[in-house]
Amino acid sequence: MADYYQDYILLFITCLVSTIVVRAILSRKRNKSNRPPSPQALPIIGHLHLLSPIPHQALHKLSTRYGPIMHLFLGSVPSACSQEREGGAIDVGRELLTLSNNVVSRMIMSQTCSEDDSEAEEVRKLVQDTVLLIGKFNVSDFVCFFKNWDVQGFGKRLKEIRDRFDTMMERAIKEHQEERKKRKEVGNGGDGQIKDLLDVLLDIHENENSDIKLTKENIKAFILDVFMAGTDTAASTIVWALAELINHPDVMERAREEIDAVIGSGRLVEESDLVNLSYLQAIVKETLRIHPTGPLIVRESSESCTIWGYEIPPKTQLFVNVWAIGRDPKHWENPLEFRPERFLSEEENGKSQLDVRGQYFHLIPFGSGRRGCPGTSLALQVVQTNLAAMIQCFEWKVKGGNETVDMEEKPGITLSRAHPLVCVPVPRLNPFPPL
Structure with a gap:
């Protein structure tokens, strides 16, 4: 029995050494073929260990060292990466x-x-x-x-x-x-x-x-x-927007003033009002810039191509880091600040004209081209209308008396909050407008 155990150990070591040697040989070949720069990979798992705990954040950190295009091995798969009166508290995201x-x-x-x-x-x-x-x-x-x-x-x-x-x-x-x-x-x-x-x-x-x-x-x-x-993404965007508004009461107040001026207090905001709510639209754009619902867009090359002088072979997965692009200081002034005004000012290189439908590659929360999100218009209608109603109808108090909410992210295919946004909604309008 001991002999069999030793044989298994020897077989495992042989396979491991063989894998390392093959990796080294392939690595030399990749360098000679002018592939994008790549961090040191581990046997079998490649670069998977570098992508935790939150992939889009980890990829952003790697890009600061290896550049905007990197060659990664996710295990055996080659990849490239580009950058009502006051009541009780409710879980806003769940509702x-x-x-x-x-x-x-x-x-x-x-x-x-x-x-x-x-x-x-x-x-x-x-x-x-x-x-x-x-x-x-x-x-x-x-x-x-x-x-x-x-x-x-x-x-x-x-x-x-x-x-x-x-x-x-x-x-x-x-x-x-x-x-x-x-x-x-x-x-x-x-x-x-x-x-x-x-x-x-x-x-x-x-x-x-x-x-x-x-x-x-x-x-x-x-x-x-x-x-x-159509469900998780829209809800997540509204939650992130409301969290930012709670943390930036001046932005909340300006949005409320715009809604009150356009709609008044006698009726609820409707979809047809959105065209006249330019600041609300800017809030949603800024939310999608900082908190894109799909932080990573995944594609696969169908044929060999060259990008920035690097050879990208067919069947290579490409990860476009939308989350990092929206925070790139080369395209955004003070990128980590939540400032909807950047989409209203004519002084910031025409940022007010920016749209989120994929025509501007530094703002692509819905992707771009033939593979872009087909539900963009519906998503914007749902997000903007419901966010406007929440601003118009309620004051939002954070449970526990805190003045701010945390903005920690949770790993996943969509960008969700690590902790639920639990608030107490306090009606602003009295009497409440009929539905």
Whole structure:
């Protein structure tokens, strides 16, 4: 038995030494082929140890030493990186997540989650579980030795989430199909009726002459994407914006004065008012600059290319650090300051004209080009309208009597707060305007 144990130890040492030698040889070859600069890598795991605890912050620190383009090995995968009266306290983020779920659910299925408490909790839990799982580091994706192993049990958890979502969507699709059948039986095929997204997708699915062919699995996958992209991100942006406003009462007061001047106290702010709320728009832009919901944009090169004289081979993952770009002092004066006025002043190189839709590469919270976020307009409408209503209707007191809130970040695929924003909302308007 001892002999077998010694053999295993010898085999492990041999494999380790072989890996180090191969790494060294490959490293020399990479240097000769003019690849981007790279930190010292460890055997097997490459540079993974350098990316904790929060990847976008760690990548930003590395870029200050190795430059704006780096060559990293994430395990076995090559990557490049570019830079109502006063009541009780509430968890603002949780309430906003429910709101976002309701908005998306109403667009998709013509109903809000709050109409059924059990279903609301099911949707919230499903979204949160999916976002958490997507944000986890999966060793099987990066270390070739574990490619076919579910080392961390993510495969099992993924199947469980997929089955839960499938059950929910099967129920929703069945209800829609039954309602559509009833309308046809009474001679109303839906003409003149407002359709939700699921209706539109089912129209395409049932139309044999449609140029686009959609299966039920396609429909489920598309709706899952909309739920994931449209709930957590919008809620997170509003929470970050409110936290900044609490920490900067002068900005909060100026925003409130603008809203009061444009809307008054007799009605609630509406989407149509946003065009006249330029300072509110600047607040949202500044929030997205400092706290982009997707701090890292991930792409993969389809073919060999040259960037800044460096050779980037095909199948290389590219991490664009949106978080670091928004804090780059080469493009932003006092980049760590929350100052919405930078988007209003004509003196700062036309910053007031900057848009967040991907046309200006130093402000790309929604990405850019063909792979940019297709829901940008909707996200801006939801974020700006709801933030404006929260500013108009309430004073926000931090639980515990603190005058400021911490701005610590939590690791994940989206930029979330490390600690919940717990506040006491105090109504400003009396009487409260009718909805």
